[in-house]
Amino acid sequence: MAGHASTGHGETPRDVVRFYLLDHQTVVGKAIDIALLVLNVVFVVVFVLETYPFSEAMQTMFWYVEVAISLIFLAEYVLRLYGARNRLKELFNPYSIVDLLAILPTLVVFVSPAAVITANIGFLRAIRVIRFLRFYRFTQDEEFFFGTVSVGTLRVMKLLLTVVTIFFVAAGMFYSFEFRVNPTVDNFGDAFYFVVVALTTVGFGDIVPVTQGGRWVTVAAILAGIILIPWQASKIVKEWAYRDKVNVVCPNCGLAHHDRDASHCKSCGHVIYQEYDSRE
Known part of the structure; x- marks a missing residue:
């Protein structure tokens, strides 16, 4: 995120994990962003492809890819909890809840083979579509791996x-x-x-x-x-x-965003002394 300094001496492993999961500017931070974005696209594409009548070998390959990506996202989920300043807040963060729900159906089938019988019907299959909501995590702020x-x-x-x-x-x-x-x-x-x-x-x-x-x-x-x-x-x-407004806060009433040529607050009349170039 904007304003993050590069990691330095004296930082704990937890600080380093948090930094790189939030960073969009360093080589490592950009690589993590791009990798997660690509894996998320593949994760969604696999869900779609599994609904088509491919051969058994292809379906098996799709399943292996889905499991592998789910395990990677599980590791990301655990690392986010580990690196968070407030782990309880991170646990109930809507993005974290979506992350967990997106991989939960696959992990249930992976951990419990008996669940394979119900994997493609009912709630277990329906909830897999939630994985698309993971894309919202990439729009949390104006910082991206390609710039701001x-x-x-x-x-x-x-x-x-x-x-x-x-x-x-x-x-x-x-x-x-x-x-x-x-x-x-x-x-x-x-x-x-x-x-x-x-x-x-x-x-x-x-x-x-x-x-x-x-x-x-x-x-x-x-x-x-x-x-x-x-x-x-x-x-x-x-x-x-x-x-076309200027984000100046009136010290008297707290109103923000005034016209560029405003010298007084339009709410309370307090002098705000905005700078304005008459040539504009």
């Missing part, structure tokens, strides 16, 4: 991520409920197609939910789209509205 972006750009990225997340998670949940009983849903692509058509209100009618779970997933996805997308968009509009 503006607040406005970050909010646009979060809006696009929210739209894709709603489509992806809804499609994954819809597929989990429908693929065994709905003849029109054979793979993730069919489910994704249905969700896009349903949420954009096109409604061709060639795919319809036949289970209660599938119907409720459709309703939840539509409500999430109605609520979350305008909420994210409003943040972008608000950011654009304030882009």
Whole structure:
């Protein structure tokens, strides 16, 4: 994150772990960021590919890849807890909860072979789609391995991520409920197609939910789209509205963000003495 100094003498292993998991500027920090991003993409792609009728050998390979990445993410999860200044706070951090839920189904099957029977049905399969939410961890702040972006750009990225997340998670949940009983849903692509058509209100009618779970997933996805997308968009509009303001705080009433040529606070009238170039 911004403002982090390089590690030096006298730091504990815990400090070093915390630094590199948060750092975006050093070679090691950038490498960790890129590696986690790539592994997250592969993790999601494997989930999608497993819904298609590949050969048994390919399905086995997908399973090995999924287990390997899950173990890496488990190590990351443990290291984040180890390096956190407040471990209890980190444990209940929404990002940490998503990290754990994303790998939990795979680890359950890996630890308990008997769970393989139920791995592809019901709750255990449905929850695997949560792994897509791990991408939100990469948008915690404006610092990235490729540099720093503006607040406005970050909010646009979060809006696009929210739209894709709603489509992806809804499609994954819809597929989990429908693929065994709905003849029109054979793979993730069919489910994704249905969700896009349903949420954009096109409604061709060639795919319809036949289970209660599938119907409720459709309703939840539509409500999430109605609520979350305008909420994210409003943040972008608000950011654009304030882009010509100067972040000066009035010492009298505490109001922030004033016009560039303001000499007095527009709320209480206190003199704030903003610098303003008349040539602008």
